[in-house]
Amino acid sequence: xxxxxxxxxxxxxxxxxxxxxxxxxxxxxxxxxxxxxxxxxxxxxxxxxxxxxxxxxxxxxxxxxxxxxxxxxxxxxxxxxxxxxxxxxxxxxxxxxxxxxxxxxxxxxxxxxxxxxxxxxxxxxxxxxxxxxxxxxxxxxxxxxxxxxxxxxxxxxxxxxxxxxxxxxxxxxxxxxxxxxxxxxxxxxxxxxxxxxxxxxxxxxxxxxxxxxxxxxxxxxxxxxxxxxxxxxxxxxxxxxxxxxxxxxxxxxxx
Amino acid sequence: xxxxxxxxxxxxxxxxxxxxxxxxxxxxxxxxxxxxxxxxxxxxxxxxxxxxxxxxxxxxxxxxxxxxxxxxxxxxxxxxxxxxxxxxxxxxxxxxxxxxxxxxxxxxxxxxxxxxxxxxxxxxxxxxxxxxxxxxxxxxxxxxxxxxxxxxxxxxxxxxxxxxxxxxxxxxxxxxxxxxxxxxxxxxxxxxxxxxxxxxxxxxxxxxxxxxxxxxxxxxxxxxxxxxxxxxxxxxxxxxxxxxxxxxxxxxxxx
DNA sequence: TAGGGGAACTTGTACAAACAAGCGAGCACC
DNA sequence: GGTGCTCGCTTGTTTGTACAAGTTCCCCTA
Numbered sequence: 001x002x003x004x005x006x007x008x009x010x011x012x013x014x015x016x017x018x019x020x021x022x023x024x025x026x027x028x029x030x031x032x033x034x035x036x037x038x039x040x041x042x043x044x045x046x047x048x049x050x051x052x053x054x055x056x057x058x059x060x061x062x063x064x065x066x067x068x069x070x071x072x073x074x075x076x077x078x079x080x081x082x083x084x085x086x087x088x089x090x091x092x093x094x095x096x097x098x099x100x101x102x103x104x105x106x107x108x109x110x111x112x113x114x115x116x117x118x119x120x121x122x123x124x125x126x127x128x129x130x131x132x133x134x135x136x137x138x139x140x141x142x143x144x145x146x147x148x149x150x151x152x153x154x155x156x157x158x159x160x161x162x163x164x165x166x167x168x169x170x171x172x173x174x175x176x177x178x179x180x181x182x183x184x185x186x187x188x189x190x191x192x193x194x195x196x197x198x199x200x201x202x203x204x205x206x207x208x209x210x211x212x213x214x215x216x217x218x219x220x221x222x223x224x225x226x227x228x229x230x231x232x233x234x235x236x237x238x239x240x241x242x243x244x245x246x247x248x249x250x251x252x253x254x255x
Numbered sequence: 256x257x258x259x260x261x262x263x264x265x266x267x268x269x270x271x272x273x274x275x276x277x278x279x280x281x282x283x284x285x286x287x288x289x290x291x292x293x294x295x296x297x298x299x300x301x302x303x304x305x306x307x308x309x310x311x312x313x314x315x316x317x318x319x320x321x322x323x324x325x326x327x328x329x330x331x332x333x334x335x336x337x338x339x340x341x342x343x344x345x346x347x348x349x350x351x352x353x354x355x356x357x358x359x360x361x362x363x364x365x366x367x368x369x370x371x372x373x374x375x376x377x378x379x380x381x382x383x384x385x386x387x388x389x390x391x392x393x394x395x396x397x398x399x400x401x402x403x404x405x406x407x408x409x410x411x412x413x414x415x416x417x418x419x420x421x422x423x424x425x426x427x428x429x430x431x432x433x434x435x436x437x438x439x440x441x442x443x444x445x446x447x448x449x450x451x452x453x454x455x456x457x458x459x460x461x462x463x464x465x466x467x468x469x470x471x472x473x474x475x476x477x478x479x480x481x482x483x484x485x486x487x488x489x490x491x492x493x494x495x496x497x498x499x500x501x502x503x504x505x506x507x508x509x510x
Numbered sequence: 511t512a513g514g515g516g517a518a519c520t521t522g523t524a525c526a527a528a529c530a531a532g533c534g535a536g537c538a539c540c
Numbered sequence: 541g542g543t544g545c546t547c548g549c550t551t552g553t554t555t556g557t558a559c560a561a562g563t564t565c566c567c568c569t570a
Contacts, residue, residue, distance in 0.1 A: 003553060024464045029520060040555045045521085053308075058426050058464070061521045062562030066464045068426050170486060171313050171323050177480035178433035178453035196451030196476075198433035209279045209313065209321045221451075225432035226481075231425060258523060284550055295525045300551085316551045317532030 005046035008037050012047060016056055017070050026064040027057055055229030069229060080169050080204060082125050082133060083156030094126045097152040098188065102144060112203060113211045115141035119148065123157075124188050131189050132223035137215040143167065170207040176200050176226060179218070189220050196221040260301035263292050267302060271311055272325050281319040282312060310484030324484065335424045335459060337380050337388060338411030346382055352407040353377040353443065357399060367458060368466045370396035374403065378412075379443050386444050387478040392470040398422065425462040431455050431481060434473070444475050451476040 012033075015021055028036070033044045048065060051057045059065040086093035099122040109118060118138050125133035139147050146165045147157070154160050161167040179199045186193040198219040204212045267288075270276055283291070288299045303320060306312045314320040341348035354377040364373060373393050380388035394402050401420045402412070409415050416422040434454045441448040452473040459467045 005553075031520080042556085043554060046553085055428075058462070059521070060425075060462055060562080061560095062519085063462070063564075064520065068460070068464065069428065170315075171310075172485055173310070173324070174483040174485070175480050176431060176453075176483070178451040178474075178476045180451050180476065194449065196433040196435050198431075198453075205323070207313065207315050207318075209323055219433075221433045221435065225430045228429040228431070228483075230427055230429070260523075286550080297526085298524060301523085314551070315532080316530095317549085318534080319550065 004039060005043050005050070008033070008039065008044060008047035009050040012051060013054075013056060016051070016067055019070075021067045023067050023069060025067050027067060029064060052231070055231070058231050068231070071227075080172055080202070081156060081158040082135075084158065086127060092128050093155070095153060095155055095157075096124050096126075097154075098122045098124055100148070105141075109138060109214070112214055113138065113140040115211075117141045117144070119144035121147065127223065130220075130223070132220045134185055134188055134218045135215055136217075137213050139213045140211050142210075143212055167212065168207060169204045169212060171209070172202055172204040174200055174202045181218075185218055189218070191220055198224065198226075200226075259294060260298050261305070263288070263294065263299060263302035264305040267306060268309075268311060271306070271322055274325075276322045278322050278324060280322050282322060284319060307486070310486065313486050323486075335427055335457070336411055336413035337390075339413065341382060347384065348410070349381045350408060350410060350412075351379050351381075352409075353379055355403070360396075364393060364469070367469055368393065368395040370466075372396045372399070374399035376402065382478065385475075385478075387475045389440055389443055389473045390470055391472075392468055394468045395466050398467055422467065423462060424459045424467060426464070427457050427459045429455055429457045436473075440473055444473070446475055453479065453481075455481075 012021075012027070021027060027033075027048070030041050030044050030048070033039075033047075034041045037044065048057060048059065052059055052065075056067065056069055057065045058068050082095070083093060100120070102117060102119050105113060105116050105118045110116060118141060121135070121137045121139065123135040123137065124131050125135065127133075143161065143165075146161055146167070149164065150157065150160050158169055177199050179197055180194045181189065181191050181197050183193055185191070185197060186195070189197070191197075198221060200217045200219070201215065202217070203214045206212060267276075267282070276282055282288075282303070285296050285299050285303070288294075288302075289296045292299065303312060303314065307314055307320075311322065311324055312320045313323050337350070338348060355375065357372060357374050360368060360371050360373045365371060373396060376390070376392045376394065378390040378392065379386050380390065382388075398416065398420070401416055401422070404419065405412060405415050413424060432454050434452050435449045436444065436446050436452050438448055440446070440452060441450070444452070446452075453476060455472045455474070456470065457472070458469045461467060
């Protein structure tokens with residue numbers, strides 16, 4: 001059972017993507033949409049709120065909503081699952097575990113992952129036959145057995161874990177920056193040492209806030225880019241900082 | 256006049272940051288909050304929706320909301336304005352125009368910026384005395400005069416343009432990736448050629464969707480990082496297979 | 511013609527009510 | 541002891557109403 005506002009949002013999104021509402025044009029007013037769909041104004045507002053959150057439309061009090069773009073963001077799942085992102089975009093992709101071992105948690109890991117023993121996995125992901133991503137993932141102890149069950153060439157770890165133990169990656173925090181390729185990075189990704197990599201560090205938790213994994217993913221430069229659309233009203237994005245000299249923290253944009 | 260739901264959100268956020276609701280704990284139910292604040296349930300829902308959008312709390316049907324984190328994501332303006340971000344975080348910062356010239360629009364610029372003549376500006380930004388950011392910005396013709404009025408060491412272009420012509424950067428689209436430093440990048444940022452830079456390409460528009468600028472900003476590696484906190488909606492692992500397929504260009508994560 | 515004043519329109523906020531759907535704990539049963 | 545089920549709690553969805561606040565555009569006036 002899909003909610004009514006979602007169906008309305010889907011339909012409006014479809015119209016925008018199809019070009020019925022060109023970029024820069026005005027959307028029908030809430031009252032018009034309510035009449036068209038035979039829904040209450042509140043329901044229509046929920047629908048357009050979805051589109052606004054996706055960055056497709058912008059709105060401000062007093063003026064009609066305007067169309068900002070036509071590309072849809074599928075943000076969360078794609079940010080967590082390489083496979084889901086690649087599949088949604090029609091790319092050929094693959095994966096291969098290079099190394100995997102259990103070890104005691106160290107540093108901030110016990111606090112971040114909430115377990116004393118962790119499972120460390122090194123995976124290479126390919127896109128269109130080319131290695132583009134190196135994943136260094138640390139799993140909390142309680143998911144380790146399920147992860148060890150997976151085949152080495154498992155296409156989608158996220159989906160496999162959902163199927164096997166019903167695990168859902170519900171919340172995540174991501175840090176994106178650029179780093180030079182180390183020796184191992186260079187070898188596995190087929191680039192020169194020191195060449196630029198786009199790094200995404202993430203920590204994910206379940207619905208209950210239970211930590212699942214913490215990962216350091218490195219993309220070959222030129223292979224992928226992150227895209228964000230935002231507005232002054234709805235603020236998904238902000239910046240943070242660290243220190244060049246002390247190297248203790250680093251400057252950070254919060255998205 | 257601040258909205259009621261915003262005041263409630265502020266108060267709850269304050270309680271979370273202060274530790275009254277530790278990370279992992281449950282928030283009071285909507286009914287309790289409504290009673291406490293003497294507000295309708297809908298109003299309370301709006302308040303907690305704000306916190307959810309900030310990534311502070313997570314929610315799912317049937318269960319109480321839980322606290323996910325204590326760090327607050329700030330304003331949108333900080334993504335567009337280096338100065339506002341740096342100031343809000345208490346950093347010393349500066350800026351200097353290196354080159355500036357008008358030229359005819361080329362390539363996709365007429366379409367992106369909606370003008371035939373543009374103003375190209377090259378700026379270096381410093382943080383704590385160190386050059387960390389190189390901005391190559393192309394302004395639409397209609398803002399060019401106002402930009403040319405600015406002093407070469409203008410601290411905040413965004414604020415200056417707001418003060419002089421009432422310009423508001425309302426919507427933005429950002430593409431984040433990693434690139435090797437070119438000769439000019441290396442010289443101005445004080446790094447070696449080919450070393451990693453974090454690149455943020457952005458296009459900004461006004462409230463009405465009128466294009467203002469298009470920029471290529473490059474950060475020294477290790478100086479800044481982008482941070483995103485997100486959550487899965489209601490739909491766990493459901494994805495539509497290949498409903499969208501954009502041929503051109505590079506692979507993109509859309510956030 | 512340029513400018514000010516307003517009226518109509520549009521989105522934002524707030525309240526109230528009702529039902530649907532999912533979660534969790536406690537209870538009964540095997 | 542463990543399993544399954546029911547019931548109460550909590551969040552999600554939808555409708556309706558009313559007013560507030562900001563925008564847009566037309567018209568009237570100087």
